Amino acid sequence: MKTDDLPFLRSFFRAVTDQPIEFTGSDAGRYVPLYETPELAPHDPVKLLARPIQFALGQSVQLFSGFRGSGKSTELHRLRRALSAQGDYKVVLCDIEDYINLSQSVDIIDFLLAVAGAFGDALQKEGFLPNDPAREGYWERFAKLLTRTHISLPDLSTSGIKVALKSDPSFRDTLQKRMSGHLGALVEDVRAYVTGCVKRVKDKHGPNTEVVLLLDSMEHIRGTSTNATAVQDSVVNLFTSHSDKLHFDHLHVVYTIPPYLKVLYPNLGTLYSPGGVQVLPALKVRNNPKLRATAGEVFPPGLELLERLVSARGDWRRLLGPERETLDRLSLLSGGHLRDFLRLFSEIIRRADTLPVSPETVDAAIAQVRTEFLPIADADARWLHLIATTHGVALPEIKQLHDLARYLDTHLALYYRNGDEWYDVHPLVRDVVRRQVEETRLRAATAP
Known part of the structure; x- marks a missing residue:
C-alpha cells in the first residue's frame, strides 16, 4: 500500500462512521x-x-x-x-x-x-x-x-x-x-x-x-x-x-x-x-413494485443521491475504481437505507489492502454486513417473504405486532413512500429469505 493511502482510508473511514449531522462547523459539508x-x-x-x-x-x-x-x-x-x-x-x-x-x-x-x-x-x-x-x-x-x-x-x-x-x-x-x-x-x-x-x-x-x-x-x-x-x-x-x-x-x-x-x-x-x-422512509433506489409499468426498475435519482452522499465523505473512485458499477451495486444492496449504505463502505475500507480494492474485498465486505442480519428463524422467513411479495406489512394478527416491530427496527424490512407507501425486505437478505422459504417447503413436502 502506498504511503498516502493509509491517511486517505483513515479519513474516509471516519467520514462514513454513522452520526447525525448537526450543522455546526465543518460537518455541514457532509450533508x-x-x-x-x-x-x-x-x-x-x-x-x-x-x-x-x-x-x-x-x-x-x-x-x-x-x-x-x-x-x-x-x-x-x-x-x-x-x-x-x-x-x-x-x-x-x-x-x-x-x-x-x-x-x-x-x-x-x-x-x-x-x-x-x-x-x-x-x-x-x-x-x-x-x-x-x-x-x-x-x-x-x-x-x-x-x-x-x-x-x-x-x-x-x-x-x-x-x-x-x-x-x-x-x-x-x-x-x-x-x-x-x-x-x-x-x-x-x-x-x-x-x-x-x-x-x-x-x-x-x-x-x-x-x-x-x-x-x-x-x-x-x-x-x-x-x-x-x-x-x-x-x-x-x-x-x-x-x-x-x-x-x-x-x-x-x-x-x-x-x-x-x-x-x-x-x-x-x-x-x-x-x-x-x-x-x-428509506431512500428509493428501485421503483415501487406495485406499479406494474416500472415494477422493480432501478430508480436513477436515488442512485445519484447516494453517489453525492458518499462523495461528500471521500473519493469513492479512488476506493472502488473509476466505474460506477460497484458503487451502484452497493447502493442497490443498501436498499436506500443510509446507515447500511455507509456501513458497507466502512467494511470495504477496513479490508482494503490495495487501491482500488479488489472485487473479492467488496464481496467479503458485503458478506460481513449480510451475516449481521442472520440467522433468520423459519417463521420469520415466511413472514418476510410475504412482505417481499405483497409489499405490505402482511400482519397476520395484531398480537404479532412485536415481531413486525423487530423487523423494522433491525432493517430486515424497509419502508418506502413515493405516492403510495410500501414495504420490502432488505436486499441484502431478500434472496436468503426466498431460499430459506423454499427449503422449508421442500422439507415439509418430503417429511414422513
Missing part, C-alpha cells in the same frame, strides 16, 4: 440535500414539519418517525437550523435518551417528568432564558410538588432525581406507584412550568417569539429479550391513551416515535392535530 430533487421535494420532512409550526396559532404537536440510521436526527437538526434562521423561533433539541432508560417500559409519569426537565435544561443551555439564578428548573420544582402532595421518595438531591430517573429502575417503579394517584397534579404542574418558561422566553426575546421543542430518540426504545413486549406496549399506551397530556399551551412540540406505532394505530395523526404523523 447532501436529498429533498431538493424534484422527485423527493414533495416529501421534504423539514418542510412538512415546519409548516404546522409556522401556520398554527401559537402551538402545535407532531409525531416524527424514522428507522434508526435513516437520517431522522440529521433532519431534526436541519429543522432547528431552518426555523432558527427565521429569527422569531427559539428551538431546543433534546435527546430523551439522556433522561430515561429506553430499555425499560415508559410511563406517562416519568415521561412528563423527563420532558419538563429536558425542556428547562435545554432552554438554560441555549441561553434562551434570562440569567436569573433564583429561577428554578423543573427538578427543583418537582421536589416541591412531592412535598405539596405528601409523597415521599428515597432521599435524593435535586440532581439525584434526574440521575435516578434514568439509571435506577427501582426509583422509577416507586415514583410511578406513588404518583399514580396524583397524575392530574403532575400534568397541571408540568404545563404550568412549560407555560412559565415560554412566557419568560417571550419576555426576553419579544412577544412574537415562538418556542419549539424537538424531542429526539424516542424511537430508540426497545426492550430486552425478556421485556420487549411490555416495553412496546408501554410506548403504544403512552402515545395513544395519554395523547391529550402531551400537548402544551404556547409551545410547538415534535416527538419522535417508533415506526410500528403508525402500523398499530391507524389514523394516529388525528390525536396530534394539526401536525399529525410524518414518517421518514
